[in-house]
Amino acid sequence: MKKKLHLLFGGKSAEHNVSLQTAKAVINAVDKDQYDIQPIFINGTGEWMSGAKIEGAVTDIKLLTEIADQPADSPFALTKADSQDVQQVVFPLLHGPNGEDGTVQGLLEILNLPYVGNGVLASSTGMDKIAMKALFAQAELPQVKYVGFLKKEWEEKKDALTGQIEAAFGYPCFVKPANLGSSVGINKCKDRSELDKAVAEALQFDRKVIVEEGVTAREIEMGVIGNDELECSVAGEIVPKTEFYDYQSKYEDGDTALIIPADIDEHIYREMKEMAIQAYRTLDCAGLARMDFFLTEDGRILINEVNTMPGFTPVSMFPLLWKHSGLDYPALINKLVELALEKHEEKMNIRYTMD
Known part of the structure; x- marks a missing residue:
């Protein structure tokens, strides 16, 4: 039986357009024999739309409405029968505030729905760079x-x-x-x-x-997936042609070099891997995260930040890191859905009463 995959995209955020790119990429890659796709669009003012309403709001993603098998009147009009007979998973393809920062994750927790990616704590602290760096300092992770x-x-x-x-x-x-x-x-x-x-x-x-x-350093990134048992990808290096890796370099120019695997010594990779896992545990991450590092000229490794919903198009760093680690884009999506169901099953075993 197919799983029902609810894709949340758009969002009330300055990263709205990035989310649209991600949604199109996932729609094209998902195995339609395994999943019934249920797109749910959040517009720039925070309004949620599903079914045919999306077509008028997002004309360049008409494909989303065409493949929606059973457009719902409400994004989460999930019947009791559906929840018993069909495995349903929400995939928040949202970047930035009001989506990646724990707000949507909190809603999904209240609705008791399995969802891909990090929970409320990791999402909120991973989004707030000041809170994140305070936690890294407490964990004695070196940083700028x-x-x-x-x-x-x-x-x-x-x-x-x-x-x-x-x-x-x-x-x-x-x-x-x-x-x-x-x-x-x-x-x-x-x-x-x-x-x-x-x-x-x-x-x-x-x-x-x-x-x-500001430090003179190479920018190295690494992907981590897992809940309790973690896997790390190969490392990749960003080499922007601009003075730093800004929005235009990421999404408009297309001329930033991504070197995968990064040309670093094995002992540097091992140390980064250890730091990536420590940072993942420090924020209590689940599902996935991209770890960003600085490698200075004198060989120091500094953790820059953790991205709890990294760019997720096939040409984004996170999927490319996993492709070079033996997990292609469709397989990566499947793995993240499996981890979402695993996390939800563990949650269902937690007692919430004293009876």
């Missing part, structure tokens, strides 16, 4: 120096925060919205004037901002 602050703090203490940043690590530095991915709102700053402009831009996307030390 950073300063984080709220919009209100910047408005009231801009000079003091600027002085703190300059005393801690100076320039160049990177300014980022604390709760966003895909390099949206990120800028490299070489002086105080550029810092002011970059913070102003970052605050358009989030009320929290993080400023990180």
